[in-house]
Amino acid sequence: xxxxxxxxxxxxxxxxxxxxxxxxxxxxxxxxxxxxxxxxxxxxxxxxxxxxxxxxxxxxxxxxxxxxxxxxxxxxxxxxxxxxxxxxxxxxxxxxxxxxxxxxxxxxxxxxxxxxxxxxxxxxxxxxxxxxxxxxxxxxxxxxxxxxxxxxxxxxxxxxxxxxxxxxxxxxxxxxxxxxxxxxxxxxxxxxxxxxxxxxxxxxxxxxxxxxxxxxxxxxxxxxxxxxxxxxxxxxxx
Numbered sequence: 001x002x003x004x005x006x007x008x009x010x011x012x013x014x015x016x017x018x019x020x021x022x023x024x025x026x027x028x029x030x031x032x033x034x035x036x037x038x039x040x041x042x043x044x045x046x047x048x049x050x051x052x053x054x055x056x057x058x059x060x061x062x063x064x065x066x067x068x069x070x071x072x073x074x075x076x077x078x079x080x081x082x083x084x085x086x087x088x089x090x091x092x093x094x095x096x097x098x099x100x101x102x103x104x105x106x107x108x109x110x111x112x113x114x115x116x117x118x119x120x121x122x123x124x125x126x127x128x129x130x131x132x133x134x135x136x137x138x139x140x141x142x143x144x145x146x147x148x149x150x151x152x153x154x155x156x157x158x159x160x161x162x163x164x165x166x167x168x169x170x171x172x173x174x175x176x177x178x179x180x181x182x183x184x185x186x187x188x189x190x191x192x193x194x195x196x197x198x199x200x201x202x203x204x205x206x207x208x209x210x211x212x213x214x215x216x217x218x219x220x221x222x223x224x225x226x227x228x229x230x231x232x233x234x235x236x237x238x
Contacts, residue, residue: 141223145224152177152218153230156175156177156212156232157232157234159212160205160208160212160232160234161234161237163211163212164235164236164237165208167236168201168205168236169235169236170233171201171234172196172231172232172233172234173205174229174231175188175189175230175232176227177226177228178227179220182217182219183217183218183220184216185212185213188209189227190205190206205234208234
C-alpha cells in the first residue's frame with residue numbers, strides 16, 4: 001500500500017513567503033546602515049610613533065667677551081703764550097684819588113679838585129676836595145659829599161633850564177654855591193669866562209640862578225665842604 005505525502009496548505013506556504021521576504025528586507029536594511037556608517041565615520045589617523053633622539057652632552061657656550069673700553073688719548077697741553085718782557089705794567093693806583101670836574105676849582109675851598117678829566121676814576125677810595133686833607137678817616141663823609149654834590153648839580157641844572165628864557169639858547173658857566181643850614185642857597189656866584197658868555201648870556205644865567213635859589217631847597221649834611229663848585233652847560237627849555 002502506498003503512503004501518501006501530505007501537501008502543505010496554501011495558507012501556510014503564504015506565511016513562509018512573507019517571513020522570508022521580511023527577513024530579506026531586514027538583512028538589506030542592516031547592510032545599508034552598515035555601509036552608511038562606514039562612509040560617515042572619519043578615517044582614524046594612523047598612529048604616530050614619537051621618536052626620541054638622545055643628543056650627546058655638549059658643554060654650555062662660553063660667555064661673551066667683555067667689551068673693550070676705548071681709552072681716549074690724552075689731550076696735549078696747550079703751551080702758554082710767552083709774556084713779553086717789554087710789556088709795560090700800569091702803575092699801581094694810589095691809595096686815594098681826588099675827584100675832578102672840568103674847569104678851575106676857584107679860590108675858595110671846593111668839594112672837587114681842579115684839573116681836566118682825562119679818564120675814568122681808577123683805584124683807591126675817592127676823595128672830594130684836596131687829597132692831602134683826606135687823611136682823617138672820613139671815608140663815609142667823602143661818600144656823602146660826593147652823593148650830595150651830584151644831587152645838587154642835577155637839581156641846579158634842571159631848575160636853571162626851567163627858569164631860562166626861551167631865546168637864551170645854550171649857556172655854559174662855572175658856578176659856586178653856598179648852602180645854608182635851612183638847605184637854601186644863601187650865596188652864589190657865576191663865572192661866565194670859561195663858557196665865553198657874552199653880557200646878555202651871563203645876565204640871563206644870573207637871573208635864572210636867582211630864581212632857582214628861591215625855589216631850591218637842598219639840605220646839606222653836617223660838615224660839607226663849601227662852596228660847591230660846578231661847571232654846567234644848560235639849554236633853555238630842555
